[in-house]
Amino acid sequence: MAVMTYRDALNAALREEMILDPDVFLMGEEVAEYDGAYKVSKGLLDEFGERRVVDSPISELGFAGLGVGAAMAGLRPVIEFMTFNFAFLALDQVINNATKLHYMSDGQFKVPIVFRGPTGAALQLSAQHSQACETYYTHAPGCKVVTPGTPADAKGLLKAAIRDDDPVAFMEGETLYSLKGEVPDDDDFIIPLGVADLKREGSDVSIITHGKMIHVALQAAGKLEKDGIEADVLDLRTIRPLDMDAILETVAKTNRVVYLEEGWPFAGTGAQIVSMIQEEAFDHLDAPIRRVTQADIPMPYAKNLENLAKPSANRVVEACNQVLYR
Amino acid sequence: MAETKAKKRPPKKDVLGDYGVSVDMGLELMRQMLLYRRFEEKAEEGYAIGKIGGFCHLHIGQEGAAAGSIKALRVDDYVISSYRSHTQAIAKGVQPTAVMAELYGRADGASGGKGGSMHIFGADVNFMGGHGIVGAQVPLATGYGWKIKYRGEDSVVVCFMGDAAVNQGAFHESLNMAAVWDLPVIYVVEHNEYGMGTAFNRVSTTGMEEKSGPHGVTGVSVDGQDVLATFALFKKLVADVRAGSGSYFVNLETYRFRGHSMSDPVSGTYRSTEEVEHHKKEKDPISVLRERLFDAGVLDQERLEEMDAEARQIAADAADFAEASPVPDPDRLYANVWAEVNPNGRLFFDGRSRD
Numbered sequence: 001m002a003v004m005t006y007r008d009a010l011n012a013a014l015r016e017e018m019i020l021d022p023d024v025f026l027m028g029e030e031v032a033e034y035d036g037a038y039k040v041s042k043g044l045l046d047e048f049g050e051r052r053v054v055d056s057p058i059s060e061l062g063f064a065g066l067g068v069g070a071a072m073a074g075l076r077p078v079i080e081f082m083t084f085n086f087a088f089l090a091l092d093q094v095i096n097n098a099t100k101l102h103y104m105s106d107g108q109f110k111v112p113i114v115f116r117g118p119t120g121a122a123l124q125l126s127a128q129h130s131q132a133c134e135t136y137y138t139h140a141p142g143c144k145v146v147t148p149g150t151p152a153d154a155k156g157l158l159k160a161a162i163r164d165d166d167p168v169a170f171m172e173g174e175t176l177y178s179l180k181g182e183v184p185d186d187d188d189f190i191i192p193l194g195v196a197d198l199k200r201e202g203s204d205v206s207i208i209t210h211g212k213m214i215h216v217a218l219q220a221a222g223k224l225e226k227d228g229i230e231a232d233v234l235d236l237r238t239i240r241p242l243d244m245d246a247i248l249e250t251v252a253k254t255n256r257v258v259y260l261e262e263g264w265p266f267a268g269t270g271a272q273i274v275s276m277i278q279e280e281a282f283d284h285l286d287a288p289i290r291r292v293t294q295a296d297i298p299m300p301y302a303k304n305l306e307n308l309a310k311p312s313a314n315r316v317v318e319a320c321n322q323v324l325y326r
Numbered sequence: 327m328a329e330t331k332a333k334k335r336p337p338k339k340d341v342l343g344d345y346g347v348s349v350d351m352g353l354e355l356m357r358q359m360l361l362y363r364r365f366e367e368k369a370e371e372g373y374a375i376g377k378i379g380g381f382c383h384l385h386i387g388q389e390g391a392a393a394g395s396i397k398a399l400r401v402d403d404y405v406i407s408s409y410r411s412h413t414q415a416i417a418k419g420v421q422p423t424a425v426m427a428e429l430y431g432r433a434d435g436a437s438g439g440k441g442g443s444m445h446i447f448g449a450d451v452n453f454m455g456g457h458g459i460v461g462a463q464v465p466l467a468t469g470y471g472w473k474i475k476y477r478g479e480d481s482v483v484v485c486f487m488g489d490a491a492v493n494q495g496a497f498h499e500s501l502n503m504a505a506v507w508d509l510p511v512i513y514v515v516e517h518n519e520y521g522m523g524t525a526f527n528r529v530s531t532t533g534m535e536e537k538s539g540p541h542g543v544t545g546v547s548v549d550g551q552d553v554l555a556t557f558a559l560f561k562k563l564v565a566d567v568r569a570g571s572g573s574y575f576v577n578l579e580t581y582r583f584r585g586h587s588m589s590d591p592v593s594g595t596y597r598s599t600e601e602v603e604h605h606k607k608e609k610d611p612i613s614v615l616r617e618r619l620f621d622a623g624v625l626d627q628e629r630l631e632e633m634d635a636e637a638r639q640i641a642a643d644a645a646d647f648a649e650a651s652p653v654p655d656p657d658r659l660y661a662n663v664w665a666e667v668n669p670n671g672r673l674f675f676d677g678r679s680r681d
Contacts, residue, residue, distance in 0.1 A: 069469020
């Protein structure tokens, strides 16, 4: 175990996988000479050279598609989007090509590619730079979606994503990069896709969430604890594949659920999870499930308005109290 | 094809005219183009009687583009194309039976019945697919070029697109990257003058030959209805690229003798019957080559008719094969959505049984 930042954990995962597999390369804007816009790829250019750590032009559609082609032809690209906000330009390549070529060719081609970068809001970056993009990717069959919220999860899941034979949208958090935590330094440390993690145990209410919202959930759980309420905090870690067993387990334990996510409510991840819980665990529910999301508006710039728009621990506490009829 | 009277022919030579193309290759190109023509006519027939569904884009009139370029390649070279790609798949080595069965949506189709007319794939011969989004195949081709360079191989990528694709960002982003990284890709526009029903000069103020220059990619124009000229050009370009020249852009001038797709009449709102007839009479790639081969004294009407009968037979056999092939088994519905089914977690959310 070593204590390291989320950023360094990602860096370690990239470095280890590049040492293990010569077909892995990293391409994106500013990943080489600049060390990455968020310094995730620091030192990799020096270690692996410009053949494997590649600064791209600002052409999201172009280099995402180049990566898909390289993956079809046998390489294992890691394509960095400076943020997923910029990846809308590349959505055609991700959705129409990466996620469909295996099926359309009836298995003749695989597309083992990782698209990674931060998703969601940071601080006062306004509407075009502050949006949680998970559901654009979870919507499409053929795309796996991974949202690590801690340094250890970041490392173990990135290594699993790089080794996976399907396209993976690996969605980080801009405000998580400096977060410190214990991380196994074993280069075989892998967290398999599709395994959720109970970040906190409690028996009164379940807060189910993913990505950097686990920290908001834990904060809310701390506030609830002062009122004598113990919350389970379930971190999905990956949205596709989805650990439904873990969801059903926490629902059966607490009978009360709040889904917390950073993105918008309409057809959000929470909408899917709520639908599945009512289909598969209706008899376990003692209250309607509540969702806590971003306000249903483009993100504003002003600090006070931004804070009002984001999901907060107080809103989660309020939702928990509602499902507890308190 | 119109019949022509036999004239006195000069003696046989090994090489055809100024092109440096061997007689054997000239005859092979004729065989290929006849096959493509007869195959597409068979597909047209299959569509008319309801055997083929969806969108179906024929290559009739553009056979020289497929034959003249792809016959200059090795099997380990890559070809990728748009949705007008039946003949290019055949040229690269996908069996006509597998292509026709795919059009019929059958189990023995090149893509197992999952792709249809627009999505023929042949991984074993590096035919990387027909693609349905205009221009979206161009970055993929650039990625094959990247892989070739990354691994230090000497294969070459040929990327076909229609003329409308050059107005897509994907085209410009790709050419820029190919030039920056010296990738071994030949980008080929089959310039048939219309993007669906919109004439190229109505949506571009600059000519096709000018499209690659700003990116630093050398552009070359060729008469795509002259398959010998096309073949000779590709021989040279492929050799250059294989030797490390970096990318090329080819403006291959051609013409489509049928509608954009099977639902579009041959002529009508956007082009006149006279225009189409003029091209069919003057610029049919099969007639153009026939005259060359007749003039060189290496082909006569009788042999041509034999070759044509062989082509018709292969097309008919492909249709018979497709007809006899079963529809895909229902258990294929969920197959190959995922290359790796993870042991943990759910990947499908429709709540249906997949037994």
